[in-house]
Amino acid sequence: MFIEFKDVSFKYPNNDKNVIDHLSFTLEKGSMLAILGHNGSGKSTIAKLIMGLLKATSGSIYICDTLLDEKSIDDLRQKMSIIFQNPDNQFVGVTVKDDIAFGLENHQIPRQEMLEKISKYATLVDMMAFLDANPENLSGGQKQRVAIAGALAMETELIIFDEATSMLDPKGTKEINAMIKKLKNEHNKTIITITHNLEEALFADRVMVINDGKIVLDGSPQEVLKEQTILEASGLKLIDGIAIIKEIEKTSLLSKENKEKICEALWELTFKM
Amino acid sequence: MNDNIVFGQYIYKNSIIHKIDPRTKLIMLLLIMIGTFLIPSDNFILLLIALLIPLIAVVFSKISIFKYLKSLKQIAFVMLFSFAFQLFANHQGKILISLAINFSVTNIIVAILILVLFFLIRKYLPFKMLIFLGLVILILYLFRFPMLGNAFKMTQINIYEKGLIHGSFLILRVFTIILASTTLTLTTKPTDLTNAIDWFLMPLEKIKIKTSIFTMMISIALRFIPTLFNETNKILKAQASRGVDFNEGKFIEQIKQIVSLLVPMFVISIKRAEDLADAMEARGYIPGNKRTKLVKMKLKALDYILLLATFTLFILLILLRCGVYAL
Ligand SMILES: Nc1ncnc2c1ncn2[C@@H]1O[C@H](COP(=O)(O)OP(=O)(O)OP(=O)(O)O)[C@@H](O)[C@H]1O
Ligand SMILES: [Mg+2]
Numbered sequence: 001m002f003i004e005f006k007d008v009s010f011k012y013p014n015n016d017k018n019v020i021d022h023l024s025f026t027l028e029k030g031s032m033l034a035i036l037g038h039n040g041s042g043k044s045t046i047a048k049l050i051m052g053l054l055k056a057t058s059g060s061i062y063i064c065d066t067l068l069d070e071k072s073i074d075d076l077r078q079k080m081s082i083i084f085q086n087p088d089n090q091f092v093g094v095t096v097k098d099d100i101a102f103g104l105e106n107h108q109i110p111r112q113e114m115l116e117k118i119s120k121y122a123t124l125v126d127m128m129a130f131l132d133a134n135p136e137n138l139s140g141g142q143k144q145r146v147a148i149a150g151a152l153a154m155e156t157e158l159i160i161f162d163e164a165t166s167m168l169d170p171k172g173t174k175e176i177n178a179m180i181k182k183l184k185n186e187h188n189k190t191i192i193t194i195t196h197n198l199e200e201a202l203f204a205d206r207v208m209v210i211n212d213g214k215i216v217l218d219g220s221p222q223e224v225l226k227e228q229t230i231l232e233a234s235g236l237k238l239i240d241g242i243a244i245i246k247e248i249e250k251t252s253l254l255s256k257e258n259k260e261k262i263c264e265a266l267w268e269l270t271f272k273m
Numbered sequence: 274m275n276d277n278i279v280f281g282q283y284i285y286k287n288s289i290i291h292k293i294d295p296r297t298k299l300i301m302l303l304l305i306m307i308g309t310f311l312i313p314s315d316n317f318i319l320l321l322i323a324l325l326i327p328l329i330a331v332v333f334s335k336i337s338i339f340k341y342l343k344s345l346k347q348i349a350f351v352m353l354f355s356f357a358f359q360l361f362a363n364h365q366g367k368i369l370i371s372l373a374i375n376f377s378v379t380n381i382i383v384a385i386l387i388l389v390l391f392f393l394i395r396k397y398l399p400f401k402m403l404i405f406l407g408l409v410i411l412i413l414y415l416f417r418f419p420m421l422g423n424a425f426k427m428t429q430i431n432i433y434e435k436g437l438i439h440g441s442f443l444i445l446r447v448f449t450i451i452l453a454s455t456t457l458t459l460t461t462k463p464t465d466l467t468n469a470i471d472w473f474l475m476p477l478e479k480i481k482i483k484t485s486i487f488t489m490m491i492s493i494a495l496r497f498i499p500t501l502f503n504e505t506n507k508i509l510k511a512q513a514s515r516g517v518d519f520n521e522g523k524f525i526e527q528i529k530q531i532v533s534l535l536v537p538m539f540v541i542s543i544k545r546a547e548d549l550a551d552a553m554e555a556r557g558y559i560p561g562n563k564r565t566k567l568v569k570m571k572l573k574a575l576d577y578i579l580l581l582a583t584f585t586l587f588i589l590l591i592l593l594r595c596g597v598y599a600l
Binding site: 048051053074077078080081082084086088089090091092093094095097098101102103104105106107108109110111114115118134135136150151154 | 463464492493495496499500503544545548549551552553554555556557558559562563564565566567569
């Protein structure tokens with residue numbers, strides 16, 4: 001198991017309510033998990049708990065079978081990296097090169113190795129031409145790609161994307177999602193994507209829906225998408241394909257047979273996209 | 274776009290001055306600064322030698338002279354003021370010029386009119402400073418004769434030899450220092466400067482002072498200055514589109530408008546600081562811990578020559594100050 005949550009609860013100090021409420025789940029090495037939930041459901045809090053940026057109020061978290069605590073945290077962080085929502089607020093370096101190097105410098109990677117990794121991962125995210133550019137001259141999508149390169153350069157097994165596309169335009173979103181797919185298929189990373197967009201969850205191995213700090217659904221994307229009432233109750237917008245299926249099911253213009261055929265075709269198409 | 278907003282900042286050129294190691298430049302600047310203060314304040318020859326160093330750098334830096342003048346402009350007023358102060362307040366040596374000043378009603382009115390006119394059209398004038406200086410001289414000249422009517426008060430303004438010498442020396446000294454520091458900031462990347470400062474502070478780490486935290490703070494600040502400028506601009510535009518005009522209204526109104534700018538700036542900055550701390554920690558940053566460096570600074574032959582030359586000049590100057598005239 002890569003990650004194991006055992007009955008974890010979390011409360012912010014200035015807030016009485018449990019933001020994470022007795023949460024238990026496990027995540028296998030090499031698989032891709034999508035965590036879905038509406039605004040404020042506790043997704044980012046889960047990510048920060050995994051990264052050890054927040055400390056669970058009760059319960060315990062294991063990373064690679066080691067208990068996550070003050071002593072183990074510095075070592076365990078070398079296995080995980082995270083890309084946050086706001087591209088500006090996580091760009092630490094003054095130039096692209098500096099930013100990719102930031103994590104490497106912290107991990108005390110020798111300079112020569114650092115240079116090799118920078119060019120390798122800048123090439124992978126297609127930012128090689130911008131190594132000396134400063135963040136003011138980059139688009140949001142480009143900045144997020146730099147953040148991905150920085151995470152990849154640390155060569156961690158787990159990468160978490162916490163709504164990495166939510167502040168980007170459609171083009172930037174497409175770029176990042178293509179990048180995530182590539183990491184999953186070609187680089188065999190363990191990936192967690194956090195999103196409130198159902199479509200971004202479709203290419204995961206497993207989808208977990210969070211509402212008020214509790215897991216309300218957990219399964220393959222197909223299984224989860226079938227539970228439309230729960231999804232709607234969790235404040236998630238249906239994706240277009242599913243919404244159309246629902247409309248078709250209601251209509252009286254088509255024969256029952258045709259309805260079933262069309263719905264099936266649409267369902268399959270939804271997962272092909 | 275924001276390169277213009279943030280002070281007289283780094284301009285990329287492929288010049289020999291840009292290639293000098295930032296540490297060399299920093300040491301040279303420091304020695305020039307201390308040196309100009311050690312030069313006896315009537316020894317123009319030594320000061321001109323000191324001025325020659327940044328002047329040569331300006332020529333070789335391939336950066337337009339106007340960029341340098343721009344940053345000198347900001348301090349021009351202070352320079353003129355201290356010059357004038359020395360000129361009139363220093364009463365040592367021979368009298369060079371003696372001006373009779375006659376205060377009469379017409380004189381004063383004419384002087385005020387000239388000044389008011391200047392301040393009205395000043396927006397459209399080039400070389401404001403020089404024109405202003407010319408006007409002051411003109412007014413002084415006008416005061417020599419009482420125009421129409423009697424002077425109700427008469428004084429003498431005397432300009433002494435020492436006043437002129439010290440005034441000019443002061444202005445040249447400040448000019449040298451400003452020119453030298455402008456050369457440094459125009460030809461050195463801010464990151465290279467922080468790296469150089471980091472390098473100089475390294476010995477302090479040995480006695481357990483965490484200087485790396487300090488340099489990290491500087492580099493984070495450098496990273497976010499342009500972002501904050503952009504953000505301020507965005508908010509200003511947003512407020513303007515809602516009809517807020519920062520230049521108009523009563524004093525209280527203006528205060529309100531500034532608060533309406535500051536509050537969102539604060540909220541954004543606090544959120545940003547929290548996010549940034551998370552991002553840095555997640556990427557393994559532990560304040561005060563040892564880190565490797567991407568940038569490697571290496572002194573080249575040119576650096577050694579420059580350092581040797583400046584140190585030699587500096588030591589000669591100190592020996593001179595100590596009274597070793599035999600040299
Ligand atoms: N620093 C904080 N202090 C107090 N409460 C907080 C803090 N950060 C988040 N919360 C609260 O905790 C709850 C969960 O926040 P969290 O950021 O985990 O939500 P999220 O699912 O990531 O939402 P979003 O989609 O908006 O990112 C929210 O109700 C939020 O108001
Ligand atoms: Mg969030």
